[in-house]
Amino acid sequence: MKTQLPNSFIRTLSVIALAATLLFQSCKKDEVIIPPQVTTINASNITFSSATMGGTIKSNGGANITAKGICYATTTAPTVKSDTTNQGAGSQSFSSQITDLLPNTKYFARAYATNSAGTGYGEEFSFTTGAGLPSITLAVTNTTYKEIFANWTITAQGASAVSLSGWVISTTNALPLTGTDVFTSFNTSATFVEKTITDLEIGKKYYVRAFAANGQGTAYSNVVEATTKSLPTATDADGNVYESVLIGTQIWMNKNLKVTKFSNGDPIPTTSTPTQNITAESSPVYRWAPDGNSANVNSFGYLYSGAVATDSRNVCPAGWHVPSKNEWVALQSALGSNPGLKLREASTNYWGVAGTNVYGFAAVGAGMRDQVGTFGFLKTYGEMWASTAFNATDVSTFIVYSTFDGVDQYNRARNTGLAIRCLKD
Incomplete structure (x- = not known):
């Protein structure tokens, strides 16, 4: 049997439904769409023509975001009417590469986001592009x-x-x-x-x-x-230490040798008397003080027989050697004009006429001793051995003079006494 609801009850339900509809429509009218809220991520990776910036969407304002990016200008408060980047729609955070900027220029920039209600902007930051230098x-x-x-x-x-x-x-x-x-x-x-x-x-x-x-x-x-590299020192078998100089590509000791032993420790004797005649000795191993006076050794070094200069035991310190004839020639070539003047010590304590000693070689006039035992030419003649044998009896030499600004190459008998100057290996 079908039950009939009272008319009063039906009317009551209708009133309730109508009220609910009106209330719902009233609530919809209260929903207001506003521009999005966005924060700006400050500039980074700034070059002379570009920079990177970004933004974070805090609210879409009640409607879908249709555009977002960075607006920038050389004046404050840039808007979407200024230069912009566009990272498209959506509420995701974004990063933008701003390009084609002018070098060494200050820019003002901020993030933006747009929906149907308008455009919202983030904080404004400024940055200056690089100078555009290499x-x-x-x-x-x-x-x-x-x-x-x-x-x-x-x-x-x-x-x-x-x-x-x-x-x-x-x-x-x-x-x-x-x-x-x-x-x-x-x-x-x-x-x-x-x-x-x-x-x-x-x-x-x-x-x-x-x-x-x-x-x-x-x-x-x-x-x-x-x-730059420092020049080496040299220490001989007696413990004497020598400074060095660079001339061209060669490194020379800056004093004459004054050692009494070969580098292996074997002694280099002297004659029983300074003036002993050794003409009969074809290859004697000897040393003498210049002018036969030991007081001269410190300033002028020893005079050595040519046999010492060519001896395989090496009179020079380890890592150094008696220069060959060709090495003396190379020195002369490196010096150019007036080589003797440039080599001579700049003091009359060592020469009758001082030199300029422009390279620090400090050649001295140690003189010589001949085979019969005669000393001579102290302060006027600085002749030094080469290691190159000229023949069975003679050895090549290199000569610096007191009153002549050139130099000479010569050959002397092995039993002559001359100075030795060592060259770095």
């Missing part, structure tokens, strides 16, 4: 006594092409500059350059860096500290 790195690969071997690499051209590069060097300025320190430039666009820096001081620390220039200016590389 990027360059320097490496030092080796040093010698007076040279530094360096190379540099241009890793980025900058806002325009590199037109020249070079090196700059200083012994005092830890950040050497082309305007104040010694430099050399090369008109080259090469991205890798190798050069040798020459004519430096021996045993000196230098600050070196490379530079490269384009239309925007000059950029500098990292600084490299490089020290």
